[in-house]
Amino acid sequence: MRWLTAVTSRLSRWAMYIACACLAGLLCIVVYGVVMRYVFNDAPPYVEQVALLLVISVAMFGAAAGVRDAGHIGLDSLVAMLSPKLRFWCDIAVQVLSVAFGVALLAGSVEMGLSTYASTIPTLGLSEAFRYLPVLLGGILFAVFSIEHLIARFAGTEVVRSWH
Template identity: 45%
Template sequence: MSFLKRPNDFLFRTLVIVASVSLATLSLLVIYSVVMRYVFSDAPDFVEPIALLLVIVIAMFGAALKVREGGHIGLDSLVNKLPPRGQLVATAFQHGCLIVFAIALFFGCLQMVEATMEDRIPIIGLPESLRYCVPVIASVCIAMFSLENLLALFAQKQK
């Protein structure tokens, strides 16, 4: 189990830092945009595309972080009413579904990266594929975190 815990700890810390910096940057960018628009009547064009990229980073990395913490969407009220073995099966099924979702997200976004590689985001000129690279990274993290949780679940059952 430790073979996956150490790399996942590093990934988790990295995602926390990137998501936190992205959220702080987004906050500052929005404040800057509001001040420029309403105080100086000079709205900067570049704020919206950058803000969209930051929102994608925050949402996707935040989702991966919640998977690691076990805070993802689940039917806890139903699962808690099941007997212990049923809870184990439901939780294992949940993590299995998350892994399948992560794989689908990975390949879907990878196709979009390839399809939009030559396109540019208007105003800022960055490759359009950048929007799809973030979910590719997040899907790998979701799969690794779900696998870690699944292995921990079965290791706990063995005890």
């Protein structure tokens, strides 16, 4: 379990670093686009596509780090009223559903990436499949982090958060 925690903790930190870098890049590209459009009356055509890729990346990597650190939305007040045994099984159900969601993201992004591989993003010249890369990586991270929570729950331990 220690090696898994070491790997997932590092993956979670890198996911958050990537999300933060993409958020900073998003801020820069949007400000650049606004200045170019309204000050110089010369809107670059690629700004919207780059911003869209960065938004997807921020969402997927940030959400994955949130899954690792149990920062996702929950009904804690309702679950706290349950018996310890029911709380255990509610947590197991949440983690199993999170694994299923990660696998669904992975499968859907692979399917969409394969179906759009031949097309290109209009102003970037990249394959449309590139749009689905953050979703694919996010799906893998969702599943891995949720599996770590399942293993820890059955072992009777807690997953130590990457961000204290």
